[in-house]
Amino acid sequence: MTTTPLEVGLDRSSPVPLYFQLAVQLEAAIDCGELAPGQRLDNEIELADRLGVSRPTMRRAIQELVGKGLLVRKRGVGTQVVQGALKRDVELSSLFDDLAKAQRRPSTDVLVVERRRPDDGVATALGLQPEEDAVYLERVRKADDVPLAIMRNWLPLDLAPSPELLRTRGLYDLMRGTGIHLRIASQRIGATSATSEQGRLLALRKGAPLLTMERVTYDDSGRPVELGRHVYRAESYSFQITLVSR
Amino acid sequence: MTTTPLEVGLDRSSPVPLYFQLAVQLEAAIDCGELAPGQRLDNEIELADRLGVSRPTMRRAIQELVGKGLLVRKRGVGTQVVQGALKRDVELSSLFDDLAKAQRRPSTDVLVVERRRPDDGVATALGLQPEEDAVYLERVRKADDVPLAIMRNWLPLDLAPSPELLRTRGLYDLMRGTGIHLRIASQRIGATSATSEQGRLLALRKGAPLLTMERVTYDDSGRPVELGRHVYRAESYSFQITLVSR
């Protein structure tokens, strides 16, 4: 008698790793309620055997979901589905991608694209030489024509994007298109009050609450490739995060 | 000729896993600059061999630091230390712990501790029955006697903490002390303006910017054990996050 029937189909000729195929299908089973909150899974040896993979591969699949906060494991006890519907998290994606995914219609007003001397903080974060210039961008991102955020970015000169493309696509999307692999982002989130200038751009009164984010993004060689200093309308945006302790 | 001398000492009789001992010492080497930003590590087979562990164990140690955003790997190329000093992240800890660690002197005004009927949103998040009561807490957290945050919490009745202890210790600390193992926290971060009541408690004018956090915490069996709705003085607090893509 098994506690989880759980049928999965694996394609061993696919380039997609087995552990990943397993993790995706387990996650789908949780999402659709086939694995209910609080329900216990069979032990990993049983599962590995039934699904036709080795125990380490099965463990790795389970570990993916533990890392996402969807499963919980206790030694000597077993593996359970977490109680409580989980929301999806902030990912290494741009606001543009997020809006498109949420079926909103994103657009961008490009205010500034120019070569400029960065301040010390920016130069240090991007690893530039003391006298080295960078590209400065200033944009207003709208969703369904309602202004949502003011985005100010600094990039190394060799990564300057085309102003025309910036109007219709997100910065991350453009960078990926030029062969840059974004890997790590370090973000700091805070709050502030709108200046009159910010209020004008976001159709808010001066002093309205804003959510702020400063972010440095690194590519897969660990090189800093972008610094962003953005402010968001507080009533229209928030950040979702899940923390899992080891 | 090795690119990284890297001396590490392993204790195979310790209950601390080998991969963890390795990860800690690697991280220390990065922190103290023995492994410089941008520097390439030896390949993992060489490293495993030199340090006297198997390749999977060595991989796992490296993977720990990749997950923390301290190392970056590229297939066919190698493993590098990330450029740019990384800051430490939000963890599964309370504001009280954070302040104590930062050498500030935390204290707490306990305003409310009572049994109360939660609204639907709270009841759902905590997995309570429709007519079930919960414990409601309202506190003001101060650092060096300056008010920093208003904290409102809901807990299941059986987890009610002692009002006396709340004054001198953090909620998470107290919960851990009663044998609860906090595992997962799901947080949403936003911004708002201070109401006159919030302004009074935080020594701010009405309309001042506040950082908001709503958080649900789960224990190691996946049970929701706490819901917090907190507001922070914007000028005194921010959240640090690191994202790593697979």
Next chain:
DNA sequence: TAGTGGTCTAGACCACCTC
């Protein structure tokens, strides 16, 4: 005591990058 997850090993084959 029986069952669970946690760790570790030794080896294999593959995909990707650089030269």
Next chain:
DNA sequence: AGGTGGTCTAGACCACTAA
């Protein structure tokens, strides 16, 4: 072509939990 990390296997022993 050679070197790198990515994946997968089959097995072993241990620590923790619950009955």
